[in-house]
Amino acid sequence: MSIVTVFVVITLTFFLMNLMPGDPFIGNKAIPKAIKANLYAKYGLDKPLGIRYLKYLGNLAQGDLGMSMTYKNQEVIGVIKQAFPVSADLGIRSLIFGVLGGLLLGTIAALNHNRPWDTGATVLAILGVSIPGFLIGTMVQYVLGFLFSNAVREIFHTDFQLIPIARWEGFKYTILPAFALGFGSLATTSRLMRTSMLDVLHQDYIKTAKSKGLTPFQVTLKHSIRNAILPVVTILGPLTAGIMTGTFVIERIFAIPGLGRFFVQSVQMYDYTMIMGLTLFFATFLIFMNFLVDIAYGLVDPRIRLGKGAA
Amino acid sequence: MLLELKDIKVSFDTYAGEVQAVRGVSFTLDKGEVVALVGESGCGKSVTAQSVMGLLAKPAGRVKSGAIFIDGVDVTKYTEKEWESIRGAKVGMIFQDPMTSLNPTMTIGVQICEGLIKHQHMSKSDAMKRAEEMLRLVEIPNAHERVHQYPHEFSGGMRQRAMIAIALSCNPALIIADEPTTALDVTIQAQVLDLMKDLKRKLDTAVIIITHDLGVVASMAERVMVMYGGLIVESGKLEDVYYHARHPYTWGLMKSIPRLDSTKEEELSPIEGTPPDLFMPPPGCPFADRCDWCMQICKVSMPPKYAVSESHSACCWLLHPDAPKTESPMARIRHGMTGAEGAKNV
């Protein structure tokens, strides 16, 4: 199923890219016809569409995504190999922060329904869902970076940075971007978890659990959370997608050399091969992630795992 | 005396005001006795049961007044921690719908073990062995494999048996069964009831059965308490209530049971009307508006409890010495004369 989708994406991307009006080589100084013809030949742009498509598929099978059109002698696949680990690192940190934080927050909110903790958590969640991540990123950068440093400079007359606000060179550098990127996930997860928990708390089996004399903690952990977590697992797919697209802007704001930043650049510079290659990569990655989530859900919910059992 | 309820009043605080679910219930239960709490939906029987377990929905529900003594201790004063120590260990509960009352993400075995580990401090492996024994006790075949299965892999009847196993696992002195057979097919109902009778005999557990099904009551109970509008309107031994009932509501209940030998022409005779809204309960007898024998005083003040015999009592103004003599329709009802004839009575 997923394979079909990947194929569809590949085809779609290819044809869309090649339907682009305009010329990738316009924009720089005027190029003489002969050289243009050579360039066209080099990139294979002189052959008919069908043949180009097949050639592309062939190259793909060998892991060749072509060469960048703006960076000289830069293989697309090379860019991916270099920049993806950075983005993945950021993404994983953000995901862990967002999901675990969200689960915790959502649970606390549900257990304290309509009391201060609940209201507070809900407010936080609403903010996280309403304010775009990149705005949060920029604001956080401003407040914790510039304002703070300026204040320190004014008061203490030294240069001091509490948390780094740009680049990517150590653990401290990951804090702000992961926070900005993960905040949206935290909000969504906590809202979902809260609703799910409230639902579960009204279920009959919670009454049964209490009737056995279990402590509230035991009931919460082994009965409530275990069942409330199921809907959260289902959204892990879209959550990952959101984080992935979030990297496009967060990496730009925090000057992180990840794949997202490259993607944005290639879009702005009309580097077709890069755009195609990166799009394909992102799409395939996401489809793969969704596939993993489906499996995970089966593992977590015994009803799905074992189907309808015998009487 | 294992259990004693003394004038229990339970209310729920809703946004619209106070709903008086239970308005003064008292009864006792001895070790090994089986007592049935009968009544329509909304009469307060489930709430009474929940209060014995301390399981009233907080923060809305509370025991307004009265006392509940379990083994001589007033549990209405219990802290949560104290409740936790007796729930499952001294008092167990079997719930109505076995489909939703079992955690779908935990195996049956583990769900049985929880109580054992908590109250009897067993190790996990010992508890699992005992869980298997329990499954065998409730006559579930292939207990050894079943113990590792999930609720959705069990049939309805088996799930209810599993519930019974869970409730009985720590051998509590009292079991409260809240509509244990209502959600089951009729044939399965019979099986589960037989099982319960068998277990009660083996383990000498006291049982409170809550139901609206008079057939279930007849097959299991030694004593019966009829509830209506948050109050017990009649109580006595099984024969007392079934053959010599004295309260018009009980008459209505008995009359409304369809009989196998009734002809096609005879209509079913339900009790007309609906139960009172406990949000603003009537000042007098709760059954007054639906009662064929209603008198002036019934609407104005609550009837006190009158003893019909040593074991049998009813709360009805008809039993007042000055009340006009009424012939109990029970004889007619027992002989199958339902319908309009049973109601013509002075």
Place this chain on the structure above:
Amino acid sequence: MESTINITPASFERVPKDLVAAQSILRPSLTYWKDAWRRLKKNKISMFCMAFLIFMGTLAILGPMVFPNYSSNNLEKTYSKPDSVNWFGTDDLGRDQFARTLRGARISLFIGLTSAMITVLIGILYGGISGYFSGWIDDIMMRVVDVLITIPDMIILILLLVVLKPGVGTLILAMSITSWTGMARLIRGQVLQIKESDFVLVSKIIGSSSMRIIIKHLIPNTIGIIIVRLMMLIPAFIFEEAFLSYIGLGVRVPEASWGNLAEAGALQFPNNLYMFFIPAAFIGTTMLAFNLFGDGLRDALDPKMRK
């Protein structure tokens, strides 16, 4: 106890059954909509958000009419802080930010609303047809949706916008194309559920026509969900527009949208803060208002929460 009650022979006079009293309903009953409106009114936050959104909408409609010069350059006065002439300051080409912000309100809200409505429309048609006819029609249509859903939205969006020229129309088109699937699934689910429900069965048994069933049952029961979804879609679209403008694929200058205003401000960061924070504040508060209002609306329309 008897001593406190006055018992006379009259006390024992027979009184006929009072079935009317026995069945009286003590709480006033309301129609679904009246009850929903009542509950919504009680929710102060939702009411406040509604007022805020109406205010914002008015700004969007009337603002650019009153302050129309959002694209006139004034090269003498670039990057100036807010003052009495330019209430929100000016940007890199000296354009008045206040007028641009108002223009941005109109554009961004227009994009959000239109995209949401198109999405809902397509979703209703597709999901409604699929759910109503079920069978193999439903199977095929849902397979298509399944495949489409797995394709990541952003990828399609970006591709489409790279291929077609970025602009308000393209944006609406692209965003609608990527969002209708979710709506279709929702509607289809609702239709299926209602079709199988008992009250529709009753209606069929007593001989109602399909049209009547659709009008009297399907629509009233789904409208609530549709409206709530609509409310939640709009902020998502505003977000998408802002996001796309941020990476340069959204609304292009000299047109103004909150998204590209924020982007222009971000490029200046941390100088000329007003250029970033003002549009950011507008985006944030409007999205917040939509979300809170949508939440309140959902609670009000949920029949299960009816007390």
